[in-house]
Amino acid sequence: DQQVKQNSPSLSVQEGRISILNCDYTNSMFDYFLWYKKYPAEGPTFLISISSIKDKNEDGRFTVFLNKSAKHLSLHIVPSQPGDSAVYFCAASAPVNYGGSQGNLIFGKGTKLSVKP
Amino acid sequence: DARVTQTPRHKVTEMGQEVTMRCQPILGHNTVFWYRQTMMQGLELLAYFRNRAPLDDSGMPKDRFSAEMPDATLATLKIQPSEPRDSAVYFCASGRPQGSYNEQFFGPGTRLTVL
Numbered sequence: 001d002q003q004v005k006q007n008s009p010s011l012s013v014q015e016g017r018i019s020i021l022n023c024d025y026t027n028s029m030f031d032y033f034l035w036y037k038k039y040p041a042e043g044p045t046f047l048i049s050i051s052s053i054k055d056k057n058e059d060g061r062f063t064v065f066l067n068k069s070a071k072h073l074s075l076h077i078v079p080s081q082p083g084d085s086a087v088y089f090c091a092a093s094a095p096v097n098y099g100g101s102q103g104n105l106i107f108g109k110g111t112k113l114s115v116k117p
Numbered sequence: 118d119a120r121v122t123q124t125p126r127h128k129v130t131e132m133g134q135e136v137t138m139r140c141q142p143i144l145g146h147n148t149v150f151w152y153r154q155t156m157m158q159g160l161e162l163l164a165y166f167r168n169r170a171p172l173d174d175s176g177m178p179k180d181r182f183s184a185e186m187p188d189a190t191l192a193t194l195k196i197q198p199s200e201p202r203d204s205a206v207y208f209c210a211s212g213r214p215q216g217s218y219n220e221q222f223f224g225p226g227t228r229l230t231v232l
Binding site (some may be wrong): 043045104105108 | 150158160162165210220222223225226
C-alpha cells in the first residue's frame, strides 16, 4: 500500500524543453512535500520542498506545484538541461505525533529523467 | 564540506555470510536513518535513531538485520546471515528535526551483492 506514488518510472525530454514529473499521495495528513534528485553512485540530494499551506514554490529553474484537493504534486524543470538527467524522488511527511507520524519521509519509487541534447 | 560517509561503498559476499555496513553522520546531527533502495520498492526506511536511541526499526527483517549506534559518530547495519534477496543499495542519512519533519542528508550508499 504505497502512500506516495510516482507512476512514471521514466521520462525523456529534449534539452531546452519543460520536464514535468508527477507524484500522487494518499495520506491526507501529509503536510510537507519534498523532491530529491539522485545521480548514479550517489545518495539522493534535496532539491526543493513545499508546505501544504502553499500551492507553488519556485527555485530557479525548478518549480513545485501542490494540488491538495487532488493529492497531487508536480515538479517542473524549465528549461531542462542534460545535467538534470537523474532519478527524481518525491517524498512526503506528516506532522510529528499526528496520527502516529514520527515526521519521517515517505518516498515514492522515483522517476528517471533523461534530458537529451 | 560536511557530508555523510558510508563504508564500504561496494560489498560482494556469499549467501550466509555476515555483512556490516558503517555510517558516519554529519557532526551535530542527532537523527540517523537507514534506507534500502531496490528497483521494486524504491527507498524503504529500515530503521532510525535519535540521540543514538533506536526509535523505529519496524522496516527491518528482525531475524537477520540489526542496527546500532555505538557512539554519536558511528551507525552500523548488520545482516547475519545474508541472503541473495538482501542485494540492494543501502543508504544512511542524518539530520535534525525541522519543525514538523526530519531533514535528511544522504550518504553515497553501500551497494551490496549477495551471491
